[in-house]
Amino acid sequence: MLLVERARGKKGRKPMSTDSLFSRHERYFESNRFVYPVLSRRSGGISVGINLNPSKLCNFRCIYCQVDRVAQSETRFVDLRQMLEELARTLDLITSGKIYSTEKFRDTLPSMRRLSDIAFSGDGEPTMNRNLPDVVKATANVKKGRQLSQVPLVLITNASLLHREHVREALRVLDENEGEIWAKLDAGSASYFQQVNRTRVDFETVVQNITRAARERPLVIQSLFMRLNGHPPSGDERHAYCDRLREIVAAGGQLKLIQIHTVARIPAESCVSPMSDEEVDELVDFVRANTGLNVAGFHGTRGLR
Secondary structure, three states, rough: HHHHHHHHOOOOOOOOOOHHHHHHHOOOOOOOOEEEEEEEEOEEEEEEEOOOOOOOOOOOOOOOOOOOOOOOOEEEEEHHHHHHHHHHHHHHHHHHHHHHHOEEEEOOOOHHHEEEEEEOOOOOHHHHOOOOHHHHHHHHHHHHOOOOOOOOOEEEEEEOOOOOOHHHHHHHHHHOEEEEEEEOOOOOOOOHHHHHHHOOHHHHHHHHHHHHHHHOEEEEEEEEEOOEEEEOOOOOHHHHHHHHHHHHHHOOEEEEEEEEEEEOOOOOOOEEOOHHHHHHHHHHHHHHHOOOOEEEEEEEOOOOO
16 A cells, blocks of 8 residues: 555665654554654644545645645545544554654654644544544543543644534534644635635635634634745735734634744645745744734745755
């Protein structure tokens, strides 16, 4: 199976650089089909991803997406029993430290050798999975059974469906189990939003959903900015982005962290390229100064092709 072999790697390969480790986010690890550990800069350690969209179903077509939507997926549905077995096996591999003897993780820095979170994400939008509440409940039970109460459950979402009842039910389970929501907000204006995220979902719906969810619990905002046709976001777009963040807070939304990052893997469109480290740092300073919020920046991979 090609994807499994790619995740396992080849014998005799030279140790990977840190940048290479961060850029390798395969959805398979060893024999797993639904659970994949990755080294995550944003979470500061190993994040265990749960792919709720092996069918690659998504209601966004982001121009920076790295998911191969040409190749046919091996399976369309998540087998809950198999997923939970993979999760338990992966958590045991990490907590025992055995994962650091594998090729993919053997060069992990000591400061990053920790289980940072369990994230619902994958090859599409996780909230499109109608069984999301059951998956979150079952995952929480596996976490409890291993005395990992300090490890948060993270829903990584484009926020387009946070108003749906099955999603709201899943959020309530997250709230009861050290859960967090990392909501995507890649724009400040509707026009730039459509240019980058390419969706039938209205920009206003995304902002409203983030606002409503943030009134009930603190949220993390994830924003990816890039060079588009060689140009970073305009000054007007930066101001509009800060306006949206301030509006969310003014409406009672709790934003505990704004994560600003750039392209770190091969994007869907050739017109997309990473912002420089200096540009990312400048944008972080700009957003912090104009919103007063806690903002963290994450650079792209140097030498990305």
